[in-house]
Amino acid sequence: MxxxxxxxxxxxxxxxxxxxxxxxxxxxxxxxxxxxxxxxxxxxxxxxxxxxxxxxxxxxxxxxxxxxxxxxxxxxxxxxxxxFLPKDRRERAKVIEWMGIISSDISPAYSGQFVFNVVAQDKQPWAVSFYDRLCRRMVKIMDDQLATTPFLTGAEYTIADMLAYPVAAVSMKRFPGNLDEHPHIARWAAEISARPAVQRGMTVPA
Ligand SMILES: N[C@@H](CCC(=O)N[C@@H](CS)C(=O)NCC(=O)O)C(=O)O
The missing domain is CATH 3.40.30.10 (Glutaredoxin)
Structure with a gap:
């Protein structure tokens, strides 16, 4: 258990x-x-x-x-x-690399954007604009990556996709707000959101 x-x-x-x-x-x-x-x-x-x-x-x-x-x-x-983690060293390295990008580059950008643009009572224009620009840069690198491969690091669904999906479904949908501007993320997110395990996981805690 x-x-x-x-x-x-x-x-x-x-x-x-x-x-x-x-x-x-x-x-x-x-x-x-x-x-x-x-x-x-x-x-x-x-x-x-x-x-x-x-x-x-x-x-x-x-x-x-x-x-x-x-x-x-x-x-x-x-x-x-x-x-969900390839054995091949090269493929595995790419999964670990993208987990780092999601955890250390993309997710913190969205946390900053949320804190300064949504939570803060006293909006500081410099901080709002800094995180808005950072998020737009981050969403583009993920969209560009997904233009080259079906899943984040290749043909297989891995833990890098599981780490990235909630960021797309929650944070990227909130800001910039329309995944239509990022067609590769939208295509990938639609495929992942159809997985029953993902649908169940997105309702925890109930
Ligand atoms: N690097 C951690 C970040 C975890 C994190 O920021 N958790 C937030 C909720 S989403 C939290 O517990 N915040 C409470 C706090 O910072 O006091 C991860 O990827 O899981």
């Missing part, structure tokens, strides 16, 4: 989509970030980062194992199940 500690955000959906894709049994604990539940001592005892998602795998040699962060969770579950 795996415990998934999560929130209904793009990062949370990345983990639940993978758990659904590999059909491992899991139970969900949901947190309310607005109430600061992510800083509860019980959660900090599992990971001192105080952010979600994280999993606790009870079915592992040597005792329960906690893994925090969407990219680490997807790679851990891919290695545990032998699925």
């Amino acid at each position: 795996i415990d998934l500690h999560t929130v209904p955000t793009a990062n949370g959906y990345k983990a639940s989509i993978m758990l659904e894709e590999v059909s491992l049994p899991y139970r969900v604990t949901a947190y309310d970030l607005l109430k600061g539940e992510n800083l509860k001592p019980e959660l900090l005892a599992l990971s001192r980062v105080g952010r979600l998602p994280l999993i606790v795998d009870h079915d592992v040699e040597g005792g329960s194992l906690t893994v925090y962060g969407s990219a680490a969770i997807l790679q851990y579950l891919a290695e545990k199940t032998g699925r």
